Every structure is written in structure tokens, then in C-alpha cells.
Amino acid sequence: MSEFDADTRVEAVAANTYAATVTDRWNALGARPNGGYLLAIALRALGREVTLPDPLAVSAFFLRPGAPGPAIVRTEVARTGRRIGTGEARLVQDDREILRAVAHFTDLTQATGRTVVLGEMPKLPPPAESVDIVGDIRVPGVSITDRYEYRMAAIPGWMRGQPTSDPSMSFWIRFKDGRAPDPLSLFAFVDAAYPAVMEIGEGASTTLELTVHVRARPVPGWLACRVSTRFVTGGYHEEDFEIWDSGGTLVAQSRQLALLA
Amino acid sequence: MSEFDADTRVEAVAANTYAATVTDRWNALGARPNGGYLLAIALRALGREVTLPDPLAVSAFFLRPGAPGPAIVRTEVARTGRRIGTGEARLVQDDREILRAVAHFTDLTQATGRTVVLGEMPKLPPPAESVDIVGDIRVPGVSITDRYEYRMAAIPGWMRGQPTSDPSMSFWIRFKDGRAPDPLSLFAFVDAAYPAVMEIGEGASTTLELTVHVRARPVPGWLACRVSTRFVTGGYHEEDFEIWDSGGTLVAQSRQLALLA
Numbered sequence: 365m366s367e368f369d370a371d372t373r374v375e376a377v378a379a380n381t382y383a384a385t386v387t388d389r390w391n392a393l394g395a396r397p398n399g400g401y402l403l404a405i406a407l408r409a410l411g412r413e414v415t416l417p418d419p420l421a422v423s424a425f426f427l428r429p430g431a432p433g434p435a436i437v438r439t440e441v442a443r444t445g446r447r448i449g450t451g452e453a454r455l456v457q458d459d460r461e462i463l464r465a466v467a468h469f470t471d472l473t474q475a476t477g478r479t480v481v482l483g484e485m486p487k488l489p490p491p492a493e494s495v496d497i498v499g500d501i502r503v504p505g506v507s508i509t510d511r512y513e514y515r516m517a518a519i520p521g522w523m524r525g526q527p528t529s530d531p532s533m534s535f536w537i538r539f540k541d542g543r544a545p546d547p548l549s550l551f552a553f554v555d556a557a558y559p560a561v562m563e564i565g566e567g568a569s570t571t572l573e574l575t576v577h578v579r580a581r582p583v584p585g586w587l588a589c590r591v592s593t594r595f596v597t598g599g600y601h602e603e604d605f606e607i608w609d610s611g612g613t614l615v616a617q618s619r620q621l622a623l624l625a
Numbered sequence: 626m627s628e629f630d631a632d633t634r635v636e637a638v639a640a641n642t643y644a645a646t647v648t649d650r651w652n653a654l655g656a657r658p659n660g661g662y663l664l665a666i667a668l669r670a671l672g673r674e675v676t677l678p679d680p681l682a683v684s685a686f687f688l689r690p691g692a693p694g695p696a697i698v699r700t701e702v703a704r705t706g707r708r709i710g711t712g713e714a715r716l717v718q719d720d721r722e723i724l725r726a727v728a729h730f731t732d733l734t735q736a737t738g739r740t741v742v743l744g745e746m747p748k749l750p751p752p753a754e755s756v757d758i759v760g761d762i763r764v765p766g767v768s769i770t771d772r773y774e775y776r777m778a779a780i781p782g783w784m785r786g787q788p789t790s791d792p793s794m795s796f797w798i799r800f801k802d803g804r805a806p807d808p809l810s811l812f813a814f815v816d817a818a819y820p821a822v823m824e825i826g827e828g829a830s831t832t833l834e835l836t837v838h839v840r841a842r843p844v845p846g847w848l849a850c851r852v853s854t855r856f857v858t859g860g861y862h863e864e865d866f867e868i869w870d871s872g873g874t875l876v877a878q879s880r881q882l883a884l885l886a
Contacts, residue, residue, distance in 0.1 A: 423834065466727055573684065614856055
């Protein structure tokens with residue numbers, strides 16, 4: 365079993381109640397579990413209750429930082445439609461709610477309406493000709509960099525001590541253990557990068573809310589990501605994220621509201 | 626009392642339960658109440674329970690179309706923090722859930738962190754030199770065009786029967802009765818325009834999910850809006866929305882996931 369599947373396992377323990385273990389293998393700065401990883405656990409549980417297969421639109425509200433250790437996910441199905449099923453999941457640790465997510469599910473293979481794509485996949489050199497920006501760098505307490513592989517056209521400015529003043533980037537990403545991407549994993553991928561605000565000299569960003577729209581099931585291979593922040597106002601800022609699969613299909617779009625730490 | 630305030634009134638009828646009346650004055654196509662208007666009712670009720678004054682990040686999931694008539698809003702406060710308060714509101718009609726919203730509230734006057742603005746207010750001629758695109762046009766069953774005033778640089782292509790193939794627009798908006806904008810009203814404004822996909826020849830769009838980030842309390846006057854859709858995939862599409870106040874401050878950013886009707 366892949367690292368992602370092992371670490372997002374959930375076990376039904378009562379009606380609408382699942383037990384999970386938040387592992388310490390997805391820790392970001394501050395040795396705190398990555399928010400996208402926590403969201404994937406919550407959605408794994410909710411997906412057991414909603415009859416449609418693919419998370420389509422999900423909004424997660426982060427209430428408190430999570431921690432490695434046991435967690436409970438409480439689920440509720442709000443509506444089961446022919447095309448859309450809607451539910452809610454709350455991830456709780458020590459009786460304290462860590463995150464709350466509401467989600468529409470669908471069957472993406474049934475999305476046969478019109479397609480008009482006015483944006484393009486990020487232009488990146490092939491992964492084999494790109495730079496492994498993490499390489500042997502390890503930050504104490506940060507384990508998430510052992511779960512993913514990242515490739516960029518060049519080492520980003522902030523990592524060379526020279527922030528570019530342009531809070532945007534594009535890069536390739538995949539699971540280090542070779543697990544293929546699927547819709548559930550996209551919720552982890554959209555939160556797996558360094559914050560774009562590093563390029564305006566900031567050191568950290570705390571996610572308050574994250575909404576993800578899944579547009580298609582990704583094909584196996586590397587994922588190309590485009591990230592940008594345009595508005596930092598009083599410390600609050602959005603981070604927009606696109607993920608394209610290796611076949612050139614937009615598979616997810618997300619936006620989070622975050623606060624400079 | 627303004628039309629918006631009168632039509633979003635809520636009355637506490639039990640613990641965490643508010644009664645409201647969805648009026649027929651905010652009807653969009655199909656004589657259905659506009660989603661942003663319904664969301665404002667739900668947030669009006671939730672705002673009574675959360676101690677912080679300003680809705681900051683709100684995600685609304687639309688489960689069924691609403692209808693003019695009585696409604697109940699059920700609220701729940703999930704967490705009360707010093708800086709952020711979080712809650713949930715469900716708008717119910719005839720015992721059927723119409724929309725569910727989760728919201729972070731804050732006090733925007735306390736947002737004193739760094740500001741870096743990399744986008745600009747839409748470039749529009751002053752409202753007095755712009756075109757009233759609604760004018761005397763009325764669509765049977767559609768009443769929302771009596772609540773707002775719209776001004777654009779020119780009549781949009783789709784209204785002249787010549788869609789431009791560019792699903793984007795910018796325009797001025799305000800309440801027709803002169804009510805000043807405030808954070809609550811921004812949730813109605815972000816859903817008050819025609820869908821950008823009209824410019825690619827589509828006739829209607831159904832909102833599935835709408836997330837709004839409020840960045841500042843608007844000053845009185847016209848609001849300048851920028852709207853765009855970039856990705857229509859299998860009928861699903863995002864619509865991004867920015868609102869700038871007349872002082873040139875970004876006051877809200879939103880994205881919705883919608884389905885071509």
C-alpha cells in the first residue's frame with residue numbers, strides 16, 4: 365500500500381464515525397500535519413458515505429492546527445442526487461474540531477458537457493531536465509518533503525536568499541513512492557508546495573480556508589502546478605493553484621485564504 | 626429600511642433557529658431567488674451568533690433551488706477564537722435544505738498585517754459616462770434587475786446577439802435604492818451579474834458552490850467588478866469575481882463552481 369493510502373486510512377467505528385491516525389510523515393513547518401493531508405483523511409471517510417465516486421467541489425475550514433496522533437472523522441450526508449451528492453466531514457482530535465469540510469461529489473466520467481479551455485498548462489522543461497529543488501535539503505520537523513518529489517525550471521529566488529517579489533511559481537510534483545494521482549490525492553497536492561508569498565520575503569502562511577474544484581481524474585505521471593498570490597491585504601492573502609496532469613488536462617483548481625504567519 | 630435589509634431580515638424563533646422570508650424581489654432566471662441573496666439571509670442569521678463582526682471567508686453549497694416564501698436558518702457556532710470565529714448556517718424551506726454555508730468571521734479593522742496588491746481596479750469610465758445595460762429591459766420573472774443598477778463601458782456582445790468568445794467583463798454596480806455596500810451585501814453582489822459564459826454563447830449557469838473572501842469594508846458608492854471564466858470542462862466552470870470599492874480598495878474576491886444549464 366502506498367504511503368498516501370496507508371496514512372489516510374479510515375476505519376468505520378460507529379454510524380457516521382471513522383477512526384484515523386494522523387501520521388508524522390506529512391508534517392510541514394512547525395511539525396504540524398499539512399492541511400491538505402488532513403483534508404484527504406476527512407474526504408476519505410466522507411467518500412465512504414456518499415454514493416458518487418469523485419469529490420467535485422470541497423471547501424475546508426481550518427479551526428485549529430492538527431497534530432500527529434489519533435483522529436475521528438464524523439460524516440453526514442446532506443443530499444443524495446442523481447448527479448451531485450453533498451456531505452460534510454469534521455476531523456476531530458482530543459474532542460477538538462480541527463477542520464470542517466463540505467463537499468459536492470459527482471461521477472466525473474458523466475461530465476459530458478461543453479469544454480472551452482482558455483488557459484494553458486504551465487510551460488516547464490520535462491521533469492528529467494528540471495531541477496530537484498529539495499534534493500538533500502531537510503528542515504527539522506518537516507517530513508512532507510520525503511513524501512513528494514518536486515521539479516522546477518530553476519531554484520526559486522527565495523531559496524537562494526533572493527526573493528523575486530513575484531509570488532508565483534510553477535513546478536512538477538508526484539508522490540515519491542510512485543503512487544499514481546487520483547482525485548482524492550489532488551486535495552493533498554494543492555497544499556503541498558511552499559507558499560508563494562516566500563517570494564515576497566515572507567516565511568510562512570497559515571491556511572484558514574481551502575476550496576478545491578476537481579475537473580477530471582488525472583492520468584498517471586507527474587502533475588504540473590501553477591501557483592500565484594495577487595492580493596495580500598492586512599496579512600490575508602489568497603493562493604490560487606492549478607494542477608494539470610501529464611496528458612495536458614486541467615484536473616484541479618483551488619484557492620485558499622491564508623494569513624501571513 | 627433598504628430593500629436589501631428588509632428582504633434579508635431574520636427573527637430568532639428558537640435556539641440557533643431564525644425565521645426569514647425569501648421575497649420575490651431578487652429573482653433570477655427561472656423566477657428562482659438569486660443564490661447570493663439566499664446566502665446573505667443565511668449569513669445575516671449566523672452573524673447574530675458569531676461574536677466577531679465581519680464575514681471573512683464563506684463557502685456556500687447549493688443543494689436545491691430556493692423559492693420565494695418562508696425559510697428557516699439553522700445556525701451553529703463551531704469555534705470562537707480571539708481573531709477568528711467559525712460557524713455554519715443552513716437555509717431550509719419546507720424541511721428541505723436549500724443551501725449550507727460555513728463561515729469564518731473576523732474584525733476586519735484588526736487586519737493590520739502587510740499589504741501587497743499586485744492587481745488593479747478595473748479600468749472603467751466613470752459611472753455617469755457609462756452605459757446602463759439594463760435600462761428598460763425586463764425579463765418576465767426576473768426581478769433582480771430592479772434591485773441593482775449596472776453600468777458598463779459598452780453594451781456587452783451577447784446582449785447585441787454577438788457573443789465575443791471572451792467570457793469576461795467588468796462593470797459598476799450598486800443598490801438601486803441607494804443603500805451603501807457593507808460586507809454582508811458583498812455576498813449578494815458577487816452573484817448579481819449575468820454569467821460570464823453568456824459571451825461564449827451559453828444561456829444560463831447554475832451555481833453549485835460559491836466561496837467569497839471579504840478583504841475590507843467597502844466605502845459608500847459604486848462598486849467596480851471584474852468577472853471571468855477560463856475553464857469550462859464537461860459543462861463545469863469556475864467564475865472568478867473581484868469587487869473594488871469606489872476608493873480603489875479590493876473588498877471581495879470570490880469564485881464559484883457552476884454548471885452550464
